[in-house]
Amino acid sequence: MTALNPQHSAQASILGKSFPEDLALAAAILARDRKATAQLVELHSDAVHRYVWKRLAPKTEMVDDIVQEIFLAAWRGLANYSGAAPLRGWLLSIARFKVEDHYRRTLGRHLQALEADQDAVIPAPAVDLVGGLDAARHAKRAAEILNALPYEYAIVLRWRYWEDRSAKEMAEASGRTEKAVERLLARARIRYKALWEETV
Numbered sequence: 001m002t003a004l005n006p007q008h009s010a011q012a013s014i015l016g017k018s019f020p021e022d023l024a025l026a027a028a029i030l031a032r033d034r035k036a037t038a039q040l041v042e043l044h045s046d047a048v049h050r051y052v053w054k055r056l057a058p059k060t061e062m063v064d065d066i067v068q069e070i071f072l073a074a075w076r077g078l079a080n081y082s083g084a085a086p087l088r089g090w091l092l093s094i095a096r097f098k099v100e101d102h103y104r105r106t107l108g109r110h111l112q113a114l115e116a117d118q119d120a121v122i123p124a125p126a127v128d129l130v131g132g133l134d135a136a137r138h139a140k141r142a143a144e145i146l147n148a149l150p151y152e153y154a155i156v157l158r159w160r161y162w163e164d165r166s167a168k169e170m171a172e173a174s175g176r177t178e179k180a181v182e183r184l185l186a187r188a189r190i191r192y193k194a195l196w197e198e199t200v
Contacts, residue, residue, distance in 0.1 A: 023083025030078055041071065044088050048095050055099045055158055058147040066102060070095050096163065103159045104174045107152055111176035111184060145195045153188035160185060 028036035048070055053063050073094050081090060146154045159165050167185060171178040 019083050019086050022087040023081070025087065026078050026081045026083070029075070037075075040074075040087070044091050045071075047088055048091055051092055051095050052099060054143075055162065056102065057143070058154075059151055062102065066095075066098050070098050073098070100159065100163060100165075100173065103155050103163075103170075106155055107159075107170075107184070108174055108176065111171075111174055111180040141196070145192055148195060149188065149191055152184065153191055156181070156184050157188050157192060 025036055025040060029040060045067065049063065049067050052066050052070070053060055056063055056066070070091065074091055077094075081087070146157065149157070156170070159170055160167070165173075167178050167181040171181045174181070
C-alpha cells in the first residue's frame with residue numbers, strides 16, 4: 001500500500017491541503033481505538049462499496065469480499081497514511097488496486113486462450129463509453145449494455161475505459177501478451193457496439 005500513498009501526497013501538495021482530522025482518526029485506529037475503527041468504516045464503507053459494485057456489476061457476489069479486502073489492506077497500511085490526502089481518496093486508491101487485481105485474475109484465462117488463437121485478427125471499431133447523448137441517459141445505457149455483455153467483455157472495457165489503462169498496461173498486469181488483450185478488447189467493442197446500435 002505504500003506505493004499508493006506518494007501519489008496522493010503529491011496531489012495534495014499541489015493543492016496545498018492537509019487533512020488533520022483524517023490523520024487524527026488514523027492515529028486513533030493505530031492506537032487500537034475500536035470506536036475510531038468503526039468510525040472509519042461508517043464514514044467510508046458506502047463510497048468504497050459503490051465504487052467496487054459499479055466496477056463488478058452484474059456479478060456483484062464478490063463485492064463484499066473485495067470491500068473487506070480493501071479495509072484490511074488499509075488497516076495494514078495505515079501507518080503509511082500521512083494526512084496529506086483525504087482518507088476517502090486513499091481508500092478509493094486501494095479499491096482501484098483491488099478491483100484491477102480482480103480484473104487481472106478474472107481475465108487471465110480468457111487472455112490465455114486468445115494468446116493461442118494467433119490467427120484471430122479482429123477490426124476494432126471505435127467505442128465511446130463516455131460521449132454522445134446527454135450524460136445521464138448515456139451513462140445509464142452504457143451501464144445496461146456493460147451488464148448485458150459477457151462478464152470478461154465488461155471487465156476488459158471497464159479496465160480500459162473507466163480505469164484508463166492501455167492494452168500494454170493491462171497485458172503487463174495480467175501477465176499476458178498485448179495482442180491477446182487487444183483481441184479481447186476488439187471482441188468486446190464489437191459486441192458493445194452491436195448492443196448499442198440495437199437500441200438507437
